[in-house]
Amino acid sequence: MLIEDEADRLVMVPGPTPVHREILNAIAEPTIWHSSDAMAKIVQVCQEGIRAAAGAQRGTIFIFGGSGTLAQEAAVVNLVGPDDLLLVVSHGYFGDRFAAIAQAHGIPVERLVASWGSAITPELLRSRLQAGGVRAVTITQVDTSTGTAAAVGELVSVCKEHDALVIVDSVCALGGMPVEMDRHHIDVVLTGAQKALGVPPGLSILAVSSEGLQRRRELARIPAYYADLQNWEASMENPQKYFSTHAVNLFYALARGLDFVRDEGLERRFTRHQVLSTAFRAGMSALGFQPLTEASALAPTLSVLAAPVALEVEKFRLALADAGVVAAPNMGEFKGKGLRFGHMGNITESDILQCVAASEIAIEAAGGRVEIGSGVAAARRAVRPAAAAV
Numbered sequence: 211m212l213i214e215d216e217a218d219r220l221v222m223v224p225g226p227t228p229v230h231r232e233i234l235n236a237i238a239e240p241t242i243w244h245s246s247d248a249m250a251k252i253v254q255v256c257q258e259g260i261r262a263a264a265g266a267q268r269g270t271i272f273i274f275g276g277s278g279t280l281a282q283e284a285a286v287v288n289l290v291g292p293d294d295l296l297l298v299v300s301h302g303y304f305g306d307r308f309a310a311i312a313q314a315h316g317i318p319v320e321r322l323v324a325s326w327g328s329a330i331t332p333e334l335l336r337s338r339l340q341a342g343g344v345r346a347v348t349i350t351q352v353d354t355s356t357g358t359a360a361a362v363g364e365l366v367s368v369c370k371e372h373d374a375l376v377i378v379d380s381v382c383a384l385g386g387m388p389v390e391m392d393r394h395h396i397d398v399v400l401t402g403a404q405k406a407l408g409v410p411p412g413l414s415i416l417a418v419s420s421e422g423l424q425r426r427r428e429l430a431r432i433p434a435y436y437a438d439l440q441n442w443e444a445s446m447e448n449p450q451k452y453f454s455t456h457a458v459n460l461f462y463a464l465a466r467g468l469d470f471v472r473d474e475g476l477e478r479r480f481t482r483h484q485v486l487s488t489a490f491r492a493g494m495s496a497l498g499f500q501p502l503t504e505a506s507a508l509a510p511t512l513s514v515l516a517a518p519v520a521l522e523v524e525k526f527r528l529a530l531a532d533a534g535v536v537a538a539p540n541m542g543e544f545k546g547k548g549l550r551f552g553h554m555g556n557i558t559e560s561d562i563l564q565c566v567a568a569s570e571i572a573i574e575a576a577g578g579r580v581e582i583g584s585g586v587a588a589a590r591r592a593v594r595p596a597a598a599a600v
């Protein structure tokens with residue numbers, strides 16, 4: 211195996227997230243016939259789990275082999291045509307990806323861009339939509355490049371005042387924070403498997419409203435085949451019907467991952483994400499790492515942090531890996547300024563404390579000054595104020 215050193219490390223990048231052993235074991239079950247009755251039931255169980263996590267009792271759930279990007283592309287090409295205008299609400303790199311997808315398909319696109327780390331306000335969106343011409347809007351619930359969490363409910367309401375279709379990229383959110391598709395009348399909620407659902411990468415997941423599917427029909431021909439939701443519709447209605455081979459073993463993993471979500475309960479799961487993210491940031495802040503994201507838009511699923519000025523970021527990242535924890539470099543405008551840490555999916559308090567402890571060791575190894583234990587104490591105080599006091 212080529213992964214030996216890497217496999218021992220705690221993966222604290224913002225996706226893929228650590229996968230629980232039981233979810234990994236599910237993948238090792240025998241690969242069954244993709245059109246069998248048993249497989250159909252597994253697909254349906256996954257659809258129900260996504261329905262619950264996305265607040266999408268009314269939508270159609272599509273799950274197929276792919277990634278978050280394919281889900282983004284499918285959402286755009288199925289809902290937006292070459293005579294429409296797509297407005298991309300962009301909070302960073304992954305918001306901008308929607309614009310790149312539209313351009314690749316010859317769809318007119320305009321971006322409403324936030325400065326990195328800050329969020330687009332409903333007022334700003336309203337003033338653009340009042341000017342007219344927009345058919346559909348994309349909103350990235352949490353942009354993984356900036357750590358910005360959008361005020362999805364409010365932004366979607368503004369879109370609906372103007373009859374725009376709304377696509378929400380929930381890749382870095384679904385399973386770790388509320389996404390309420392039906393309540394907010396969102397037309398597409400999309401994600402991948404590898405982030406807050408805690409499942410290995412390899413699945414594209416979309417919940418699509420009946421208005422969204424109606425729009426697909428109105429468009430007649432679209433420049434897609436595998437990503438054409440109309441081709442998948444019958445197979446998602448009855449998974450024994452073939453369109454393309456289901457990613458059998460990944461569905462096993464998703465089903466097991468969704469068991470974890472159901473067993474924990476959505477509210478408890480969201481609270482865990484909130485508590486652990488606050489604790490993580492408290493611990494890292496005690497070590498001199500501060501969020502690059504504005505305080506009102508901090509996401510519970512990841513932290514995009516600036517390293518203390520005296521610390522050489524790449525040296526620290528490598529020392530952190532030596533200490534057993536993997537973090538991701540910052541991107542785009544934040545490149546070189548610090549690191550991104552994921553804390554979503556089935557992450558635990560001990561993962562958070564391990565990451566903060568490893569950061570203390572890595573600061574020392576990278577030549578920085580640190581009081582060993584100070585970050586862990588701050589994180590622990592934030593998770594359990596009473597326990598840390600005794």
Ligand SMILES: Cc1ncc(COP(=O)(O)O)c(C=O)c1O
Binds near residue numbers: 304352382
């Ligand atoms: C918010 C967001 N959208 C889309 C994507 C693209 O997903 P994938 O890498 O699975 O194609 C990512 C990946 O990190 C993401 O964070």
